[in-house]
Amino acid sequence: MKFIDEAKIYVKAGDGGQGCVSFRREKFVPRGGPDGGDGGKGGDVILVPTTALQTLLDLKYRQHHTADRGGRGGGNNRTGRNSPDIRIRVPVGTLVKDAETGELLADLTEEGREFAVAYGGIGGKGNSFFKTSTHQTPRFAQEGMPGEERTILLELKLLADVGIVGLPNVGKSTFISRVSAARPKIADYPFTTLVPNLGVVRYGDEGSFVVADIPGLIRGASEGHGMGIQFLRHIERTAVLLHILDISGEAAASGWENYETVNTELDQFNHSLLEKPQVVAVNKTDLTDVRERLKKEIDTFAAKGIKLHTFSAVTGEGLPAVLHAVAAKIEEYRKRTR
Numbered sequence: 001m002k003f004i005d006e007a008k009i010y011v012k013a014g015d016g017g018q019g020c021v022s023f024r025r026e027k028f029v030p031r032g033g034p035d036g037g038d039g040g041k042g043g044d045v046i047l048v049p050t051t052a053l054q055t056l057l058d059l060k061y062r063q064h065h066t067a068d069r070g071g072r073g074g075g076n077n078r079t080g081r082n083s084p085d086i087r088i089r090v091p092v093g094t095l096v097k098d099a100e101t102g103e104l105l106a107d108l109t110e111e112g113r114e115f116a117v118a119y120g121g122i123g124g125k126g127n128s129f130f131k132t133s134t135h136q137t138p139r140f141a142q143e144g145m146p147g148e149e150r151t152i153l154l155e156l157k158l159l160a161d162v163g164i165v166g167l168p169n170v171g172k173s174t175f176i177s178r179v180s181a182a183r184p185k186i187a188d189y190p191f192t193t194l195v196p197n198l199g200v201v202r203y204g205d206e207g208s209f210v211v212a213d214i215p216g217l218i219r220g221a222s223e224g225h226g227m228g229i230q231f232l233r234h235i236e237r238t239a240v241l242l243h244i245l246d247i248s249g250e251a252a253a254s255g256w257e258n259y260e261t262v263n264t265e266l267d268q269f270n271h272s273l274l275e276k277p278q279v280v281a282v283n284k285t286d287l288t289d290v291r292e293r294l295k296k297e298i299d300t301f302a303a304k305g306i307k308l309h310t311f312s313a314v315t316g317e318g319l320p321a322v323l324h325a326v327a328a329k330i331e332e333y334r335k336r337t338r
Helices: 057-061 172-179 255-269 271-275 288-303 319-337
Strands: 006-012 045-050 064-066 086-091 094-098 104-108 115-118 149-156 162-165 197-203 207-213 240-245 278-282 308-310
Touching: 006 057, 006 086, 006 115, 045 094, 045 104, 057 086, 064 086, 086 149, 104 115, 115 149, 162 172, 172 197, 172 207, 172 240, 172 319, 197 319, 207 319, 240 255, 240 319, 255 271, 255 288, 278 288, 278 319, 288 308, 308 319
Parallel strands: 006 064, 045 086, 162 207, 162 240, 240 278, 278 308
Antiparallel strands: 006 149, 045 115, 094 104, 094 149, 197 207
16 A cells, blocks of 8 residues: 555535525415525535544545535425535544645544534525515525635644654664564665554553654755655654664764764754654664674763663664663653643
8 A cells, every 4th residue: 555644635515505485385375475494504524533544545546525515495494404424534643734824724633533624504594584574475595605615735644652763774674573563664775664664562561652663864855865854744743762873884974973964854854853852772783893883882972971772673682671761761751741
């Protein structure tokens, strides 16, 4: 399935039904008077967030959604039928914005909490409504009110506790595949990860958290280099960032240089990302050259006041300690926000 996290759609609620012009015609009732009923209400357009969807793919290719108008009023003071509402399912975590003004209309973070994005028009009044003591035979009725219409922009932000960041090929996908049931594509070339991946990590007896792996960042990502920063919105909701570093290979830059490169791109996208607590860890400690460089890297980060964790996503060495550090940060966050 293609991962689509943006969609622009046009929604049009139903117009109200037309009121009826009618006069009572019954045997033995010589002066029946007006009995035209009101028109029915047009259908609303409602967005319904659900965890059953993980992408906006369906809405990318179906961009027009129009509800039916209300039924016309009838004689004998019969009200026209109300048109059924249109319900559009979207993934939980979808932002709803007005496409013209950019105004945020809703943030759909709770499953089943519906949001009416366009209201249907009310039905027009029939001629019986306009009867007065001085005007007993009104020969007119109201048209129904028009339904609301607008073009909206939907942006999906995944809901996760932890966002994994790092340069390409640092082992983010291998990490998430080892600690959760997620099975992202893993290969030995850059930008293997093309879309965000979600995984649920369980720790302790009952603890768990959701982790999001996004495509790797490179220097100049904020200017469109590499995969760019288009997927960084998916870690804006996270409580903690897991920053994975790779110092393997002869041409590898120092861990600190890599750390600063990624943080610079985070800052360019949204400065608040740098305010999130980070757990920084070096991967691939199963490699000899990495183990030889670790002491220097640990000392460099310690001098900056940052604890550097180490692990191997291939062998599993050090993974429990990294997960414990991440879980501790999450617990701190949850205590602060309760």
